[in-house]
Amino acid sequence: MQLKIGNIFIDDVQFGNATEVKGDILYVNKDEFLAEAGADERIASVDVYLAKPGEETRIIPVKDVIEPRVKVEGQGGIFPGFMSDVEQVGNGITNVLKGAAIVTTGRIVGFQEGIIDMSGPGAEFTPFSKTNNIVLKVEPIEGIGQHEHEEIVRLAGFRAAIYVGKAGKDIEPNEVKVFETKPLAEQINEYKDLPKVAYVYMLQTQGLLHDTYVYGVDAKKIIPTFLYPTEVFDGAIVSGNCVSACDKNPTYVHMNHPVIEELYAGHGKDYNFLGCIITNENVTLMDKERSSNMTAKLVEFLGVDAVIISEEGFGNPDADLVMNCNKITKKGIKTVLITDEYAGQDGGSQSLADSTPLGDAVVTGGNANEIIKLPVMKNVIGYPEVAEVIAGGFQGSLNEDGSIIVELQAITGATSEVGYGYLSAKTY
Amino acid sequence: MGIKVVHYINQFYGGIGGEDKADYTPEKVAGVKGPGMGLQAILGDEGKITSTVICGDSYFNENVDEALDTIIKMISEENPDVVIAGPAFNAGRYGVACGAVGKAVVEKLNIPVVSGMYNENPGADMYKKDIYMIETANSAAGMKDALSKIAPLALKLGKGEAIGTPEAEGYMPRGVRKNIFCEERGAKRAVNLLIKKINGEGFETEYPMPVFDRVDPAEPVQDVTKVKIALVSSGGPVPKSNPDRIEASSASKYGKYSIAGMDNFDPSNGETAHGGYDPVYANQDLDRVLPLDVLREMESNGEVGSLHEFYYTTVGNGTSVANSKKFATEIAQDLKAAGVDAVILTST
Structure with a gap:
């Protein structure tokens, strides 16, 4: 399975007569964009805004961030199971409008959505202050329940990303990156003297605004399975998930999966990267036991020497992380864990809700309870008043002048548990 | 104008006497005493030890509440920017007194405190989360080294400056998690850790897993x-x-x-x-x-x-x-x- 990623560098996004790439500028035809994104009878209104790096702009509440991509060669399409058939993806050529992103917003669905600031102190904590954002605001018609509301906005974001991504189809990319993973026996043979590693990729699956989808399937309903690492670069895994937005993986992060990219970087040199095992984080004990048993079995089945295990979320999923760590380690396989922390606003409490002495190699995305002050912004896209009710906010979060005091957990991608960001924490 | 410092020491370092004078009740004297001289030399113009509070170790440990009341009152009158206690090295009762005084100063007066002691001094485990505790040698032979770390940290605390990592400043980790930005993203750090672990090289976790309290369930309800x-x-x-x-x-x-x-x-x-x-x-x-x-x-x-x-x-x-x-x-x-x-x- 070989995938060539063709990055087309986008340095600016503007509205224009046609949706097209000229040089390093992406032009978007507003009417066509809105017609495509809004093509769902359950939608009452759609609107679009641009938010660029360095601007005094805040987006709140943020539901998802998506990268515009297009298949140039190879089977299937981006977001299989949603925007295309369930054809296998991850091979051929995929072009990427690198530097552009679709951000979805709109009336709040739950308590759980995020904040993106394009400048100021908050911008340092979110990776999406560095992308040229096409912000899609979606409002469903009256009488829509929360589950359906989430789905409507999620799908509108995917339609928008597909529509914009098509502009990259016939463009010569600025750079091409090649990622390849061979069928198991062949891959083992290719670097047979190197230690074998795999990635255990945990997906948040706890219900409304806590769900993740694999080829269109709600990941609550999967049992752990293998994936070629390149499949995610074509959108095989998408987010329905922005609860405590700091440590949830927006679709954009799945498509640019940092652990997979970094494992490829040392592939054939330091180790032999065999593939990914995806698993879920369901709420019942029986599901947790089943999924962690299956995960440990698949890791053993691959015959690897070591794995990286990443969590998505905190609290309840800490139990899944610990089960995976214990069961895999007890099979004699080395583990490295990636998590984040909830050590209290003062950093003085225990950071996790479950623990194991076998988890002796941990990377942390930082303490999500730390407080940050977000200054007044000239433009606010969305609904600033939700600052007081989103996870990480509290009564008094929104000041009269429009500045906001929240925990980092309210900032989209701040404490990424797939190591997308540079934040960590240290004991002082 | 430098910052104001109050120094807390025991009867031995205060020059009152040894074990026979350990029941000495709290006393405040103007200026420096004993190790305070060395501290003052390092503080220079940036800080001034305005007074020294001396208390016998036995008196303190046998009359904790009373001793603390008196000592806190004495320190409060000086309105210092920072309080230095000790260093106590491996003297157990002295270490506990330094820690207890420090904790009370932080909690009651909201003034920062730095102390110093040997890491096996019982006062270290009891109070290192409450005050900054410089790790010292186990005897006064390490005085010079201890003071050379205590004084600069006291100046930073007194001036309200940012405090560096435990390794940089020499204090015992207080168990407080603080966010930092790293040069490499988390995914790269995870791969680095993985390679070290595979190769059997030494590696350092970014988060040592916590040890939880376990609560025994109550007795079942009879009826x-x-x-x-x-x-x-x-x-x-x-x-x-x-x-x-x-x-x-x-x-x-x-x-x-x-x-x-x-x-x-x-x-x-x-x-x-x-x-x-x-x-x-x-x-x-x-x-x-x-x-x-x-x-x-x-x-x-x-x-x-x-x-x-x-x-x-x-x-x-x-x-x-x-x-x-x-x-x-x-x-x-x-x-x-x-x-x-x-x-x-x-x-x-």
């Missing part, structure tokens, strides 16, 4: 038909529209709400404030999180004694252990005072 039962939940059940605005995550408070005269929850009288799970089903029928309906039925059938008039609730999602302990302590006292015999704790 459930005779007892008064209360409902307590971390699943965020609240009256409709969350009147006390309990946070969706990282709760700073808990609620106590009456269920007198209520037999059942429905969408008009209850909902969840919890941001960590799918709230749709709890909002349809809050009995799913707080089983009021079933308990009322059991109460009227005589299957349980009675249901306490109030329920207690908070949001467990992302809430620190420190906050949880504080809520639980208060709730437990309230339950005891109300004569509650047993509690049903629901989560999510």
Whole structure:
């Protein structure tokens, strides 16, 4: 399975007569964009805004961030199971409008959505202050329940990303990156003297605004399975998930999966990267036991020497992380864990809700309870008043002048548990 | 103008005498005494030790409350920017006194404190989370080295400057997690760690896994038909529209709400404030999180004694252990005072 990623560098996004790439500028035809994104009878209104790096702009509440991509060669399409058939993806050529992103917003669905600031102190904590954002605001018609509301906005974001991504189809990319993973026996043979590693990729699956989808399937309903690492670069895994937005993986992060990219970087040199095992984080004990048993079995089945295990979320999923760590380690396989922390606003409490002495190699995305002050912004896209009710906010979060005091957990991608960001924490 | 410093030492370093003078009561003298001279030399113009408080180790440890009252009063009168206690090296009672004085100064006067002692001094484990504790040698032979770390840290604390890492400043880690930006992203750091672990090289975790308190369950209730039962939940059940605005995550408070005269929850009288799970089903029928309906039925059938008039609730999602302990302590006292015999704790 070989995938060539063709990055087309986008340095600016503007509205224009046609949706097209000229040089390093992406032009978007507003009417066509809105017609495509809004093509769902359950939608009452759609609107679009641009938010660029360095601007005094805040987006709140943020539901998802998506990268515009297009298949140039190879089977299937981006977001299989949603925007295309369930054809296998991850091979051929995929072009990427690198530097552009679709951000979805709109009336709040739950308590759980995020904040993106394009400048100021908050911008340092979110990776999406560095992308040229096409912000899609979606409002469903009256009488829509929360589950359906989430789905409507999620799908509108995917339609928008597909529509914009098509502009990259016939463009010569600025750079091409090649990622390849061979069928198991062949891959083992290719670097047979190197230690074998795999990635255990945990997906948040706890219900409304806590769900993740694999080829269109709600990941609550999967049992752990293998994936070629390149499949995610074509959108095989998408987010329905922005609860405590700091440590949830927006679709954009799945498509640019940092652990997979970094494992490829040392592939054939330091180790032999065999593939990914995806698993879920369901709420019942029986599901947790089943999924962690299956995960440990698949890791053993691959015959690897070591794995990286990443969590998505905190609290309840800490139990899944610990089960995976214990069961895999007890099979004699080395583990490295990636998590984040909830050590209290003062950093003085225990950071996790479950623990194991076998988890002796941990990377942390930082303490999500730390407080940050977000200054007044000239433009606010969305609904600033939700600052007081989103996870990480509290009564008094929104000041009269429009500045906001929240925990980092309210900032989209701040404490990424797939190591997308540079934040960590240290004991002082 | 440098910052103002008060120095706390024991009777030995104060030049009063050895073990025979360990019952010496607190005394404040102007200026420096004993190790204070060395400290003052390093502080230079940036800080001035205005007075030194001396107390016998036996007196302190045998009369802790009284000694602390007097010492805190003496220090408070000076209104210093920072307090230095010790260094105590491996002297156990002296180390405990330095720690206890330091903790009281921080808590009562809100003034920063730096002390120094050997890492096996019992005072170190007892108080290193409360004050900055420079790690020293086990005897006064390490005085020069100890003072060379204590004085610069005291200056930083007194001036309100940012404090560096435990390694950089020489203090014992206080168990406080602080965010830092790294040069490499998390995924790259994870791969680096993986390679080191595979190769059997030394590696350092970014987060040492915590060790949890384990609470023994209470004795079973003997006759459930005779007892008064209360409902307590971390699943965020609240009256409709969350009147006390309990946070969706990282709760700073808990609620106590009456269920007198209520037999059942429905969408008009209850909902969840919890941001960590799918709230749709709890909002349809809050009995799913707080089983009021079933308990009322059991109460009227005589299957349980009675249901306490109030329920207690908070949001467990992302809430620190420190906050949880504080809520639980208060709730437990309230339950005891109300004569509650047993509690049903629901989560999510």
